Amino acid sequence: MTRRNADIAAIFEEIADLLELQQANTFRVRAYRNAARTVSTWPREMAELVAQGGDLDDLPGIGKDLAGKIGEILARGSCDQLDRLRATSPPGITDLLHISGLGPKRVHALYHELGIHTPTQLLSAAREGRIRALPGFGVASERRIAEAVAGHLERARRWPLARVSAHVEALQAYLRAAPGVSRVVVAGSFRRRRDTVGDLDILIVAGAGAALAGYLTAFEEVADVLSQGPTRTSVVLKDGLQVDFRVVGAASFGAAMVYFTGSKAHNLALRRIAQARKLKINEYGVYRDGKRIAGDTEASVYASIGLPGIPPELRENRGEIEAARDGKLPKLVERKDLRGDLHAHTTASDGREGLEQMAVAARAAGLSYLAITDHSHSLGIAHGLDERRLAAHIEAIDRLNEKLDGIVLLKGIEVDILADGRLDLPDAALARLDLVVGAVHSRLDLPREQQTARILRAMDHPHFSILAHPNGRLFGTRGPCELDMDRIIRHAHERGCFLELNCQPDRLDMFDFQCRQASNAGVMIAISSDAHHRNDFRWLSLGVDQARRGWLEAGGVLNALPLPQLRKRLASTMGTR
Template sequence: MPVHNADIAAIFEQIAELLEIQGANPFRVRAYHNAARTVSEFGREFTALIAAGQDVPHLPGIGKDLSGKIHEIATTGRCALLDRLRGELPPALTELLVIPGLGPKRVRTLHEALGVDTVAQLRAAAEAGHIRRVPGFGAKTEQRILDHLRSRPGPETRMLLPVAAQYAEALADWLRGAPQVQQLEIAGSYRRRRETVGDIDILVASDAPAPVMQRFTGYDEVRQILGQGSTRASVVLASSLQVDLRVVEPAAFGAALHYFTGSRAHNIAIRKRAQARGLKINEYGVFRGKARVAGETEESVFAAVDLPWIAPELREDRGEIAWAARAPLPRLIERADLKGDLHCHSRASDGNATLEELAAAARAAGLTYLAITEHSQRLTVAHGLDTARLLQQCEAIDALNARLDGIVLLKGIEVDILEDGQLDLSDEVLGQLDIVIGAVHSHFDLSPARQLKRLMRAMDHPHLHVLAHPGCRELGKRPPIELDWLRLVRHARRRGCFLELNAQPKRLDLTDVHARMAREEGVLVAISSDAHTVDDFNNLDYGIGQARRGWLEAADVLNTRPLDTLREVLRRG
């Protein structure tokens, strides 16, 4: 059974977490976290390379030992080190890691202080008031843990969009190999570019469904067949991802694609609009009585109810239908609209590439400028830069720009926003940079009022241009901070500050809702890769998807502007 890059990355993440629970050397832990990120973002499948007789390519941060483990996992699906670490710790201990606010260090602390090894033991300790007495926790943390345990619906089954893509696209390519497949689309929340995917819907147009169904259920990654009929089937892959296949006749493909793309709320609104016109819409077409009057294409479905085609990312019943009925919809931003990237990290902090390597990769990605924004000194875990190191890097950037062709590096910093809203570096050094982005990396649990005051004070700083990943969330690990978003966005407008849409798939922060809020309030958004490796510029595609869900046009995005215009906008801001 093929092993995907996402599987290898997941094993490396598990190793890092178990090592951290054991109290292993932080540099070793970090090496596995970095390796997981590098592997997950590598553009080719390691299993395919190895099957073709090629060696594991040299990648930043991947030495001989990690390269050997990639080969081991890709060829066997297992890792001896992970098996050993699992045997050394209570089996249920890792289940605690999915609880918000409990990273490996805190799990180890609870294990050592209270003997907590399971979710049931954690809940019992919280209900008895024991957790608040453990140093580093307190009553608020205990209550948050208890609230989560009481409200959680069950195991988390959603995948990050790029992880789901590895499994979904491979299966779709396999199905396209059947000569009976005339058209194929991956529909559902995947097509709408949701941040996470619960399952995958694949739609096929074919006049001969039986061979397509056979090929689908015979796919070598299918672990379980949940159901199978003549034109539909549902399976669970080895990755635990559920995939549903529907085969329709070509004349109904557009109607079925609209139906299975969703969202449910959007579809209901479209059906009501059809009913008002004496029509019926379902996955088989648009009907007037028994006569099918449209359905071969999505455009024909929308036209039947007097609407233009609506992009999948907008189909959430958030006003897109009423807007499309009265005026042209926004021309949503596309990847080609981006001229530059305003957030990335080199080896000087916690990245895995040199300045020159990042410049070459950004240029290859079609960008004309790239801001180098290392972490600042307070973030010691990421080797943050103090004033002396930052000024040295500025000199290195100037020297490199003198010989670069086709791209310009901007001198910047991702300066830490402290608890009181102060910035982590002096005005003197910040004033020498082309761009300053500010970010919160601690004290996520402040009250909404204090958190808002903190961010507003940071934005009031005369040298701050962009507020980075404003919600501070990590999907599946850390919820967003709580604050009054409308007041934050309006303060950004008054101050002339910009908001980042961080395209790292684990963040995608701004949310689509807050990106649209920024658009409506006239605040420009910077779509940034937050690149730590040369492959991370691919993240921009996910940022574009999120921006489209937020109704953003090219004019709403800061880094669609040419460099000269960008410099002027930053200066005015």
């Protein structure tokens, strides 16, 4: 069986979790986390590299020891270190580390004092009032834990878009090789590009007599077959994701795409319009008096009820039908509209490539400018920059710009917003930069009013350009901070600064509705990769998907501006108005 990069990365993450629970050396834990990130974002499969004689030691952050473990995982699906750690740890305990507000010390206490090692046990204990008596806990923290674990259990039923994308690529390649298949398209929330996906709906157009049911269930990642038939087969993959395959005729393909892409609210609105015209819409077509009048294409379905085609990302019944009827659908931003990237890291902090390597990779990704925004020094785990190191970094960027061709590096910083709203570096240092990206990395559990006030104070700083990943969420690890985003958006407009849509697959932060809200308020959004490696610029496409769901046009995207216009906008935020 083929082991994919996602499988290897998951094993390294589990090793890191178990080591952390055993209070192992933090550098050792970080080495596994970095290795997981390298493997999961690498553009080629490790199995392919090994089969072609590639040297895994050459991968960034992968030495001989980790390369050996990758080989072991490829050979048998696990490694000795993981087996040993699992044997000495209660089953399921690593899931507790993915709940907001719980770190290794708290998980250790919950297990040793109350025997809790699964989220379900934790929720029961919190609801029964058994946690508040433990040292370091209390009534308020018990309540927050109950809320966090309930949210975690709900989110666990959905998968981040980027994680599902790996399955989609493998499934599409497999299905397109099936005899008689002429077309394979993924519908559902994946096609609408929701940030998380509950299951996959895959539509297949095949010739008459094509026997596909057995072929579908033979896919190597299938763990369980829920149903099997000539037109519909449902399976569960080994990681728990459900996939529904539907075989449709070419004459009904457009109608099936509309129906199975959804959303349910959007489809219901379409049916109401059809009923008013004495038509019937279903997954097979559009019918008048029992005769099919449309359905081979999506455009024909929409045209039959007097509407232009509506982009899948907008199909949530949030005003898109009215906008289509009035000829006011937005011209949604596209990846090609992005001229630059305003958030990237190098080896000066926690990145894994040098300045020149990141510049060359950004240029290869079609960008004409790149902001280097390494961390400030209070984020110790990222080896952030103090004032002295930042000055040297600025000089290095200036020297490199003198020889670069086709790409310009902007001088920036991802500066920590401290708990009281101050920025982590003095004004004199920040004034030398082209932009300042402010970010919250600590005290993410502050109450709503206090967290909001903290950010508003930071935005009032004379050297503040962009608020990074405003909600602070990480898929599977923590939910969003308690924030008054309405106030933050209004303040950004009043102050003249910008908000970031962070494209990191584990973040995708801002939410789609917040993007729309900000755009309506006249606040421009930076779609930024937060790249730490040369391969990470591909994440910009994920951010564009999220922006499209937020109705963003290129005119509302900061890094869609040509460099001269961008510089003017940034200068207005840096105390040089």
